[in-house]
Amino acid sequence: MVSTASPALDTLAARAASLDAADPLAAVRERFLLPEGVVYLDGNSLGALPAAVPPAMADAVHRQWGTDLIRSWNDNSWWDAPLRVGDAVGRLIGAAPGQTLAGDSTSVQLFNALSAAVRLRPGRPLLLTDPGHFPTDQYIADSVARLFGLEVRRMPPAGLPRFLAEEGERVAVAGYSPVDYRTGELHDMAATTRAVQRAGGLMLWDLCHAAGALPVGLDELGVDLAVGCGYKFLSGGPGAPAFLYVAERHQAAFDQPLTGWNGHVEPFGLSGDYAPAEGVGRGRIGTPPILSMLALEAALTAFDGVAMEQVRAKSLSLTGFFLDCADTLLDGLGFTAVTPRAPERRGSQVTLRHPDAYALVRALAARGVIGDMRAPDMLRFGVNALYITHRDVLSAIRQLAEVVMSAEHRDERFRHRTTVT
Ligand SMILES: Cc1ncc(COP(=O)(O)O)c(C=O)c1O
Known part of the structure; x- marks a missing residue:
């Protein structure tokens, strides 16, 4: 000692x-506005407050909401915010524009992404996840499996290569996190993505503990799908919108179960039948939480030039x-x-x-x-x-x-x- x-x-x-x-x-x-005398080592749970957020919030509340009122959907580009903020997140996770969308929670995005992945791989009965994965990821995997009549296999990352060699052709999608939320261990994203895809399955990464913390190079690795939250290393604030990444090659066939009017090809056509928008915009569901969305957008400017x-x-x-x-x-x-x-x-x-x-x-x-x-x-x-x-x-x-x-x-x-x- x-x-x-x-x-x-x-x-x-x-x-x-x-x-x-x-x-x-x-x-x-x-x-960042850090309180005097505090050493803040919990930004992996809730990021600190970026200095750009309070003025952006004041503007969003007083001018955009208070004065411009409903005109803000057009005049202050509220309608485009999920795609605009998604692209800003995309820059930090190695995603070219048009593949990332901001909105809803990680849990909701996971549900849509996992379900859509299952639909992209019909006839494959297994959904793989990590027994050490964050609980919501495991619960949603179980729930999606029940809905689609599939089976969840919990396989630690170290056991994946062997499992995939033996039963890989039965795997529809593998949902993993690059970083273990408890131990901080970083897994090999490239090798895992390759192994899952070689077996014909889809790779879905939960980037909650990676986005804004380390380069993840989604496009370069050829990842299929990803989700993540906005409130940890992205510092978007408590309950900040999450994000969804859908690789461009999957977008035309991406068929999510939560089909809200914001994701319709013609949202103001008010048709009773759903027809998805082009591109990652089809990942939209309902009206986004604009104040939180604008807080996240302002928070992301902390990464400017970095x-x-x-x-x-x-x-x-x-x-x-x-x-x-x-x-x-x-x-x-x-x-x-x-x-x-x-x-x-x-x-x-x-x-x-x-x-x-x-x-x-x-x-x-x-x-x-x-x-x-x-x-x-x-x-x-x-x-x-x-x-x-x-x-x-x-x-x-x-x-x-x-x-x-x-x-x-x-x-x-x-x-x-x-x-x-
Ligand atoms: C890996 C991972 N996924 C998901 C979540 C949380 O999901 P949500 O944002 O829906 O609460 C967390 C929260 O800590 C997490 O660590």
Whole structure:
């Protein structure tokens, strides 16, 4: 165990200072309104507030809604917002324009995308997903399977190549996440996509933990379908619209089950029969939440002039430094790092295991260091390279060591479970 006032700490502090001084994205932090005294390591759950959002919201509410009223659907281009914002997300996930749409929630987009995938691969009885996938992805896979009379197979990414070699021709669609939401492990998107497609199935990626965090190159990898949320690394705000990616080659046959009037080829023709719009616009359902959509659009400007490769390089530097700090400052305090050490296997978060995970996360939050906890014993720390510094990382771990050494987390007030952990 290293005292939190030690030469080792001084060395880490000097390293943090030099890494931050050389950071090409340092100025981007000013594009976010971070509260004074807070180290925010939960941007993998809810991104921090981008400075561009409050004025955009004031304009959307007062001028666009308050003054322009319903004319805003045309005059302020509200109608086009799902496609416009979709393209802005598309730039961050390697999708050429016209393939990404913003709207609804990840869960809804997943339902439509998985169902449409099943319809694109008739006669194939299996739907593959990860037993470690986020619950909504597993629930929706089960529900889609029940609706279409298919079977869900839960297969960890490591077991996929063998499974596909044996039963691949029975797989309609595989729904996976590049990043494990608990451990932060990054899976090989290219190899998985290739293996699923070689077997004739479709690949659907859930990019909730990847969009805005690392380059995913959907077009380059030839991915079929993808979904993701707008509120994590894209910082679009609580409940921000999700997004749907449909590769251009699939759009003409993309047949989703939730067929609302916004996705009709002629929405104001008011026909009683559904005929889908051309292009990814057929992924639209009903009236989009315009205020949230405009908040997301403003939030995405935080990425202006920033290449995803730069985001990735800084994110890896932050998570690598996190692991080094943890090795030095948390040694002997009961923690185990579960996030892989190899950079190519790390997403943009670090997860530590500790038997007192919940109380520790609460005690840290009381000090202004915000991470979160996933049952039963995981402390998750997300790093958003647009606004986190190496100094933040060191401060978080130093304080975590102090909390454990002083047994601060044993205080009664940190024991009670809140609804959201
Ligand atoms: C991988 C993944 N998919 C989906 C969701 C959530 O879906 P929704 O946005 O519909 O709540 C999450 C939320 O954390 C997630 O981590």
